Amino acid sequence: MELAKKLNAIAWAAGAITLEYFQVDTAVESKADDSPVTQADRAVEEFILAELEKACPGIPVVAEEAVSAGSVPASADRFFLVDPLDGTKEFIAGRSDYTVNIALIEKNQPVCGVVHAPARGTSYAGGRECGAYLCRGEEFGDSASRIAVRHADPAGIVAVASRSHNSPETDAFLAKFEIAERVSVGSSLKFCLLAAGEADLYPRFGRTMEWDTAAGHAVLLAAGGGVMTDAGVPLAYDKRDQTSDSDFANPHFIAFADPEIGSKVEKMLKSTDIAKVG
Template sequence: MDLAALLDPLGLACREAGEAIRAVRSRGFAVEHKGDLSPVTEADRAAEAIILAALARHAPGVPVVAEEEVAAGRIPALGESFFLVDPLDGTREFVRGGDDYTANIGLVVAGTPVLGLVLAPEQGRLWAGVVGGVAWVESHDGTRAPLAVRTPGERLTVVASKSHMNQATRDFLTTELPDAELVSVGSSLKFCLLAQGKADYYPRLSPTSEWDTAAGHAVLLAAGGQVDGPGGAPLGYGKPGFLNPGFAASAGWKGPKLAPYMPL
């Protein structure tokens, strides 16, 4: 499979999904809740249908684990390679009228994300990368700029979740990084800020699903960054239930281990 050749058609699919999401927002929508009490809307489902159709055309035969498909009990048998799709990451932000939400496609090979696309519909920006290959951000007019992480300076810029800031994260930041500048951002945009050289570190001390992180993880790896689990080993994929216990994403900066601060 030529991974770099997938970026353009899948990028178009992300943009089409973004247009569908914005159309739903424009006409209004109802909010439902899944079994885990997380919100879901017509926009989530419309965007996912567009992305799944594109993957079937451009990467036939590769299993796809998509958030709303999983919620409906449809989980494919997995091989060494599989896609992870979050059609609307940051649904809570979307429901509240915020702009920090994204559409995400990630490809995992042998437990590692190797291709990622992250679209921010309200910004019109698409971040994309193939590990060991290209990494770029595309503006609404199609202009592309390369991505590369920056060398951390004396004062770190740390990004954290708008909707999922918890006491464990506050304790970690207060104890380990008291002098860091803190920026609150929603969804997978936090990975993109690191990949674009606008931030240095993103600690997550609460659970996420693998489809929340795979695309942004791949973009960050392609830009020269890294994502480690609570104990400091690289974060892997294909875990039971597709759940991440916690992680630290960085621009190559090896920070303190998260495990001592993780809730039991």
Template sequence: MNYETLVAVMRRLALEAGDKIMEIYNSDDFEVKSKSDQSPVTEADEAADALISAGLREAFPDMPLVTEEQSDSHGQEVMTFLIVDPLDGTKEFVNRRGDFTVNIALVEEGVPVRGVVYAPAKQRMFYTDALGKSVEEAGPFDKETVGELTPITVSQADNSSLMVVASKSHRDQATDDYIGKYSVEDMKSAGSSLKFCLVATGEADLYPRLGRTMEWDTAAGHAVLNGAGGRVVRFDDHSPLAYGKPGFANPFFIAYAPSVELKQG
């Protein structure tokens, strides 16, 4: 895999998908349907998926592709693959809250190594460069010309006053009980894969997720956090969160800066 080409393609496709999503987001009305698991899907999810999938298949025809919106891609047994969530945070999109993202990642041997997370409504974009280091690009964004890049890195956490980020739509008592094991200075809530990016930039130290997620929800954010010096581990035994699992479902996990003294669940 040529990482320079990959990063350029992922970045461009994320921006193009973001334009399509915002066109629908800013329209007077859009259709919301329910998938078989009762989760919402909109025409923006489907339009962004079609655009990204076509672009990745054209650029990397020999690389397996897993994408949320194409259920026939979910039965693959792969360890090295491209994985896409064309619109992560559909509930945030439907409620016009802005905390939704476009996510594209490359997983190699079960590890997310390159990824882009683009939040078009917030005009924030995070990605790994060709060397695997994570950056935030300042907008406004041009699809062909890269703007100003700022290297990002995780915090040096103060374990007596941690900054914690948690889900906006999926908070529950178990999550609050786990967070209660830490000395917390402040809590942030964010939707979609932006939570990984807030840990990656040092805006938060810890993101525990005690709820159902799929690999397409997490791979791009995980790659960005890896490239900023962070880690993502399973909640149960603190082993690294791996990808290419049957059905692409994740266990509970914790994303964090390595200076955080992790507690057992």
């Protein structure tokens, strides 16, 4: 619980920095992979790195903008993953879906994390030892309420999709379920909707990086859900020297709330080529 509290407080303070740049004429640059970056991304990451060193000295940090600049710590059993501003496209467009993400990874799995949505005034924080919480302030206290995944109605599954990265593969995958509603939201908030019992399934058949998913994954695990790759195995972290992609790149994955849905998805993935799901 203490670590979740510390990460939540850091994320809220970082979020306050993003609000100084939000819905103003902020300069936008393109990185080598053509993804956008703003002054807010860099200022927030610098702040988070300094605060993590104060709170948890000596633990390595893999952070999006630092990695983009070529600063990558050596592989470790225990390290932080940081996305200072997830959903930069949402941020640039003046939408409230963007988030600040911080997660602790131990032995390739996210064990604690926080997803803070500054423009919404909320955060989702949790870990394997304390469960998951919805917070409306940087202090847990009375502003935090326990959250957990819900038992899905097979005839009324709510699916979450990316606002900016939908794909034919996503549509084909969801066609295998009785989808009652489809919700579009940006950034790592998709994981949080599952964790809070507001949705059931989030397939992602598009490219993501570990810092995009780690914090939301940690919260979802703490709430009782899970994330598996399109090969039907748990999504892991600290992926380096990959033959098919760059360091820290994720494969396609499916996040689920109810473990029963997870079992169904696992059987589906292991019994058929994902390319033939549709």
